[in-house]
């Protein structure tokens with residue numbers, strides 16, 4: 001290649017794009033990082049070491065991948081756009097610890113990959129992805145039995161906020177609870193739109209989700225708890241009792257719901273948005289006990 005050193009500058013990124021006459025595809029949410037400091041900080045905060053196998057989702061032209069290869073034992077990068085594959089082979093030609101897969105990550109068997117590449121030990125995931133697939137990917141990784149150490153991911157600033165907050169914030173919701181049940185969220189960097197090419201319409205943040213070794217609350221039936229959470233926030237203006245009674249997902253006698261809420265907080269008009277993760281766990285355990293009596 002004609003560029004020198006790392007890709008994370010506007011000039012080097014443009015050199016690659018011009019060399020390959022690469023056309024950005026909106027449907028793949030392609031906004032490439034052009035700020036070397038941001039790239040370095042993400043890789044540093046992800047805590048990648050020579051012991052680690054790293055899965056990178058959506059490598060683009062390989063800007064972050066280069067640094068990951070320098071810091072990790074082995075990297076697999078999954079990129080959906082076939083037009084980026086020859087570019088990646090070029091920009092990553094100096095590394096012998098990279099595997100490039102031309103796949104939609106939602107169709108990749110990540111559990112098998114972790115088994116094959118890391119002997120089933122927890123893997124680190126690093127990603128700067130289109131925002132519309134962020135939540136399915138994060139939830140898919142946590143809910144499946146993929147061994148995960150951490151996920152360090154660029155998200156829309158508002159989404160990073162939603163993942164971190166608790167009751168009392170308008171941003172508190174099902175995503176906050178799901179993320180906090182599985183992991184400790186920590187925003188590590190705010191990233192202005194000017195750090196990308198092309199420039200997106202929103203500001204971003206990098207959040208690191210470090211998987212809990214043991215869940216912070218004890219839950220008898222996770223599916224039931226998440227169904228209760230979803231029902232509560234689907235109709236967040238309603239009382240918790242009404243939201244659960246109207247849910248299309250949970251079909252429970254009204255008396256069971258009423259008596260579980262009574263046992264939880266003696267307040268029949270409480271709203272779901274006021275409950276902590278611990279309270280959602282308690283409530284779902286109380287419902288579980290009543291169903292299985």
Ligand code: SAM
Nearest residue numbers: 028031032033058059060079080081104105128
């Ligand atoms: N990581 C690069 C960077 O920071 O410069 C590129 C980031 S860009 C926001 C998102 C990348 O994810 C693009 O390269 C896009 O083609 C890729 N992508 C989008 N959907 C994907 C999917 N379902 N599976 C794998 N890669 C995907």
